[in-house]
Amino acid sequence: xxxxxxxxxxxxxxxxxxxxxxxxxxxxxxxxxxxxxxxxxxxxxxxxxxxxxxxxxxxxxxxxxxxxxxxxxxxxxxxxxxxxxxxxxxxxxxxxxxxxxxxxxxxxxxxxxxxxxxxxxxxxxxxxxxxxxxxxxxxxxxxxxxxxxxxxxxxxxxxxxxxxxxxxxxxxxxxxxxxxxxxxxxxxxxxxxxxxxxxxxxxxxxxxxxxxxxxxxxxxxxxxxxxxxxxxxxxxxxxxxxxxxxxxxxxxxxxxxxxxxxxxxxxxxxxxxxxxxxxxxxxxxxxxxxxxxxxxxxxxxxxxxxxxxxxxxxxxx
Amino acid sequence: xxxxxxxxxxxxxxxxxxxxxxxxxxxxxxxxxxxxxxxxxxxxxxxxxxxxxxxxxxxxxxxxxxxxxxxxxxxxxxxxxxxxxxxxxxxxxxxxxxxxxxxxxxxxxxxxxxxxxxxxxxxxxxxxxxxxxxxxxxxxxxxxxxxxxxxxxxxxxxxxxxxxxxxxxxxxxxxxxxxxxxxxxxxxxxxxxxxxxxxxxxxxxxxxxxxxxxxxxxxxxxxxxxxxxxxxxxxxxxxxxxxxxxxxxxxxxxxxxxxxxxxxxxxxxxxxxxxxxxxxxxxxxxxxxxxxxxxxxxxxxxxxxxxxxxxxxxxxxxxxxxxxxxxx
Numbered sequence: 001x002x003x004x005x006x007x008x009x010x011x012x013x014x015x016x017x018x019x020x021x022x023x024x025x026x027x028x029x030x031x032x033x034x035x036x037x038x039x040x041x042x043x044x045x046x047x048x049x050x051x052x053x054x055x056x057x058x059x060x061x062x063x064x065x066x067x068x069x070x071x072x073x074x075x076x077x078x079x080x081x082x083x084x085x086x087x088x089x090x091x092x093x094x095x096x097x098x099x100x101x102x103x104x105x106x107x108x109x110x111x112x113x114x115x116x117x118x119x120x121x122x123x124x125x126x127x128x129x130x131x132x133x134x135x136x137x138x139x140x141x142x143x144x145x146x147x148x149x150x151x152x153x154x155x156x157x158x159x160x161x162x163x164x165x166x167x168x169x170x171x172x173x174x175x176x177x178x179x180x181x182x183x184x185x186x187x188x189x190x191x192x193x194x195x196x197x198x199x200x201x202x203x204x205x206x207x208x209x210x211x212x213x214x215x216x217x218x219x220x221x222x223x224x225x226x227x228x229x230x231x232x233x234x235x236x237x238x239x240x241x242x243x244x245x246x247x248x249x250x251x252x253x254x255x256x257x258x259x260x261x262x263x264x265x266x267x268x269x270x271x272x273x274x275x276x277x278x279x280x281x282x283x284x285x286x287x288x289x290x291x292x293x294x295x296x297x298x299x300x301x302x303x304x305x306x307x308x309x310x311x312x313x314x315x316x317x
Numbered sequence: 318x319x320x321x322x323x324x325x326x327x328x329x330x331x332x333x334x335x336x337x338x339x340x341x342x343x344x345x346x347x348x349x350x351x352x353x354x355x356x357x358x359x360x361x362x363x364x365x366x367x368x369x370x371x372x373x374x375x376x377x378x379x380x381x382x383x384x385x386x387x388x389x390x391x392x393x394x395x396x397x398x399x400x401x402x403x404x405x406x407x408x409x410x411x412x413x414x415x416x417x418x419x420x421x422x423x424x425x426x427x428x429x430x431x432x433x434x435x436x437x438x439x440x441x442x443x444x445x446x447x448x449x450x451x452x453x454x455x456x457x458x459x460x461x462x463x464x465x466x467x468x469x470x471x472x473x474x475x476x477x478x479x480x481x482x483x484x485x486x487x488x489x490x491x492x493x494x495x496x497x498x499x500x501x502x503x504x505x506x507x508x509x510x511x512x513x514x515x516x517x518x519x520x521x522x523x524x525x526x527x528x529x530x531x532x533x534x535x536x537x538x539x540x541x542x543x544x545x546x547x548x549x550x551x552x553x554x555x556x557x558x559x560x561x562x563x564x565x566x567x568x569x570x571x572x573x574x575x576x577x578x579x580x581x582x583x584x585x586x587x588x589x590x591x592x593x594x595x596x597x598x599x600x601x602x603x604x605x606x607x608x609x610x611x612x613x614x615x616x617x618x619x620x621x622x623x624x625x626x627x628x629x630x631x632x633x634x635x636x637x638x639x640x641x642x643x644x645x
Contacts, residue, residue: 185579185592210583253538
């Protein structure tokens with residue numbers, strides 16, 4: 001199968017006064033053409049940093065990122081510009097990711113102009129119209145400014161801009177978290193339709209497990225910079241193995257009033273990613289933790305395609 | 318009738334609030350009424366801009382005036398109409414009888430005061446006769462109540478995580494043992510795991526102190542876990558109201574049905590979601606008939622022409638819909 005993105009042992013550390021923040025710590029996975037990888041975790045787990053490091057908005061501390069087999073981790077200049085056209089990002093907050101002083105039309109046209117693919121003004125306008133149509137933004141809004149639009153429409157503008165240059169890979173960084181449920185469903189459907197039509201791959205970063213279930217082929221669960229579980233979507237939901245994934249699933253309030261979720265109690269809150277100790281980073285909150293958990297953990301394949309990083313996975317399940 | 322009124326501990330009748338914005342008038346709350354019994358929890362559910370927060374602020378009389386104008390209605394707490402009270406009398410009620418938990422714990426706390434002193438401030442305002450030492454001890458007790466060690470009394474909000482800050486806000490709200498708690502999206506800014514902890518805490522404390530609560534949220538899952546009664550708000554009106562079971566099991570209003578349908582269901586893998594088409598109406602220019610009719614898949618001419626009234630379709634279950642009220 002064609003691997004579009006391959007991430008090998010990627011690390012991104014940030015220097016802070018107290019030492020190093022291990023935002024992304026030794027993460028590996030692949031994404032195939034046209035597929036969606038969901039990356040789930042709580043705030044501060046490093047999921048956004050991971051997305052940004054892959055598309056070179058952050059310089060990786062260590063490890064490699066391959067796009068179509070080519071190592072793009074440290075490329076520069078022209079080569080990087082060429083790669084940037086293929087990798088785009090949709091940001092979380094449509095209220096702050098659009099320039100308030102540019103009209104919708106100008107915002108969507110900007111990447112097209114920058115690419116130099118359209119010499120004639122008429123072509124440029126035609127392409128801008130096509131993109132607005134593609135994401136379902138009404139013609140009459142072309143001269144509007146972002147503040148005149150509601151969140152759902154603003155996010156559509158963000159999507160049009162990201163898709164302007166036909167990328168092969170799009171990082172969707174919590175693209176629906178700021179939206180109301182009824183609008184969230186509209187935008188998720190749009191993203192899925194566009195993928196079917198245009199065939200790009202998504203890395204879908206979110207804290208919402210029910211959203212990833214709908215959109216992803218594979219899911220990675222992240223905790224404090226590391227992957228704790230990685231599996232095809234159905235497998236992850238039907239055969240959840242890692243204690244953290246289980247706790248995360250059980251914390252979602254259910255609308256089924258007759259069968260409320262049995263909640264797995266997680267102690268305390270997320271610990272600090274600054275200079276972490278070598279053992280399992282979830283151990284301090286894990287209801288199953290023992291002595292053995294202070295040893296370094298490895299992501300191991302327990303069934304085909306299902307990886308878990310927990311030394312007590314057998315006892316726990 | 319009179320007996321029923323005595324039973325209601327909070328009674329909100331036909332409140333109407335508008336905001337003025339230049340020449341435009343925003344119709345934020347358009348005739349909302351509900352009753353609450355002591356110890357009950359009411360969930361106010363709706364999307365951004367539906368008027369949920371405005372209702373809560375109207376009850377506490379903290380609407381910014383201008384631009385907000387309270388056009389009419391009664392808000393009775395234990396038989397006293399809060400609207401008739403002077404500002405001075407209202408000060409005694411806020412924080413003492415009615416307290417509010419705000420959405421964003423990052424901005425609800427004063428960054429220049431220690432968390433303990435912020436709780437102490439509430440206690441001092443409402444317990445003028447007691448000594449400071451006694452109140453400091455009680456502020457410490459409040460911290461422990463929300464599972465924060467007393468030793469952290471002297472720390473500042475920035476030294477706390479989001480979930481802990483929200484617990485401090487809860488401790489402040491509960492400090493004077495209020496009869497009514499207004500919780501405005503208390504967990505929206507938190508991660509699911511921390512949300513679960515905070516909801517458990519709110520539930521425990523409510524049971525312990527028999528506090529009544531109005532919980533404002535857009536999350537139907539949170540309502541399912543916390544509330545007894547539910548009011549669904551759309552364009553400043555209650556469109557469906559009843560106890561939790563009738564709303565969740567006999568969902569009737571097309572908007573409420575749409576809300577449930579648009580939720581991604583974690584238990585099944587379905588490819589497409591079912592969103593509600595269109596956008597919420599512009600509150601400066603509400604549609605003539607039913608406010609939901611432009612987005613409603615069942616809307617008829619009748620819906621667009623006449624504004625529907627809230628009708629009781631089953632005991633205690635009210636729906637504002639021209640079509641659904643009749644069928645049954």
